[in-house]
Amino acid sequence: MLTAAFAIALYLIATALLWRRPPRSNRFIALALTWVALLLHGGALTRLMLTPQGVDLSFFSTAVLVSAMVVLLFLLAALDKPVDKLGLLVLPLAAVTLLLRLVFAVEVHVLKDLSFAMQIHILVSILAFSLLNVAALQALLLTCQDVQLHRKRAGWFVRSLPPLETMEAFLFQMIGAGFVLLSLSLLSGWLFVEDLFAQHLVHKTVLSIFSWLTFGVLLWGRWRFGWRGRTAVRWTLWGFAALLLAYFGSKLALELILHRT
Template sequence: MELLAVLAMAFYLLAAVACVHNLLHPHHKGRQYGLIAALCALFLHGLWLFDAVILVPGQNLSMLNVASLISLIICLLMTVLVSRFNVWLLMPVVYGFAGLLLVTDFLLPGSYSMHLETRPEILLHIGLALISYSLLTIACLLAILLGFLDHRLKKHKLTNLPTMPPLMTIERYLFRLIFAGVVLLTLSISSGLFFLQEMFSPGKAHKAVLSIIAWCLYVTLLWGHHRLGWRGRKVIWATLAGSVLLTLAYFGSRFVSEILLR
């Protein structure tokens, strides 16, 4: 399985380099080669995670395995949506970060065994949480891109960038992703409240509290945009804050216990 990890890293690197080349040469017709490399990386990454997470006693949901799984979901969604969103500027970052997480997970294997086959309701809760976090992370990336392009526009420096969709279009996609992510986050929190009796137990309550605060922030952002016309920096900073809160909720304590205190 080490060969799968190495090949996946190599294809992620190829995909990132191909995306950079396409950004520097927008009229070049070799864009499909970058997508082929990305698809190969995703396939190999998926096989490696299947072996690391599933083909063990129980399911190994270590922090790095979960982070790598989220990066795989984000890469898959972004690869499918990039042509529609026309946000090629983000793809080298997406592929590069996925490759970096895979390298880290490969070099620092951890163990956090669960037995989800006996508790399908927990599997549902975790699946909803992972997908909602992935969508809201993509929304965070779009918010960063929106802020970057807005800054460049105010400095009259957009002419040096490759063709990008209008800022209004990016903002519309941003709110669609936030809405979809909030719907799934609502279902995830609701399933946790319904199925997890230990959700607010000592050592775990911070995850629920931070997730609920993030949910309130995203809901307020959607309401403010719809009712009060919130746009611009307020939207960008709120989106970033929500992503940080969810990251702390999902990975904060486990980063300390599984990485810093190893």
């Protein structure tokens, strides 16, 4: 699809601009290209997911949707926060998900006759995952920054990052918002999912609850004991790993390995 191909190209160009030590004008160009890429991404997503039979929520289509949400969150954060280098992780990820959806011809998995409540549940779940995805990527940047600073080998890339306190503040903002939405997602799931076992959702629910507990303990530890640094990074990555397995591990097993919906 030509729209997706242009989006991929613009994401990669914007990544290259952000990788350099750009002046303010280059930063503006990179973010402007990313906005255009996101619009193209959205156009491609609409064509890929909206089928005559219903909304396609197969593995790769869902990944494309999540990556679009992550890019949008990055761009909104970039309006008033120094998160430019986060784009070095976010933008290639979006390009890869689009490319995989174009390359791999997988069976479409359509959810038909979704109630309004279920649509809200799915939307909240995707938003929660996207916010915590951004938090996990931010945690990876924090890891790189922390390791290099402790080794006293801070190159230009680490020096271009904001101070650790600023990086951690943004991390916990994403975790806090994601935790609230994940709580709403779990609550709405219990209210609206009719048959947990028949819908193959047991493992997804268990892993999501584990992730929710992990992020909850992390936020409590931050409030009670001032957890930060490597402790915060470890808990963030553990929580997101569980959520990743819940959202995409189950879809991968069911759709691509077991060929079940």
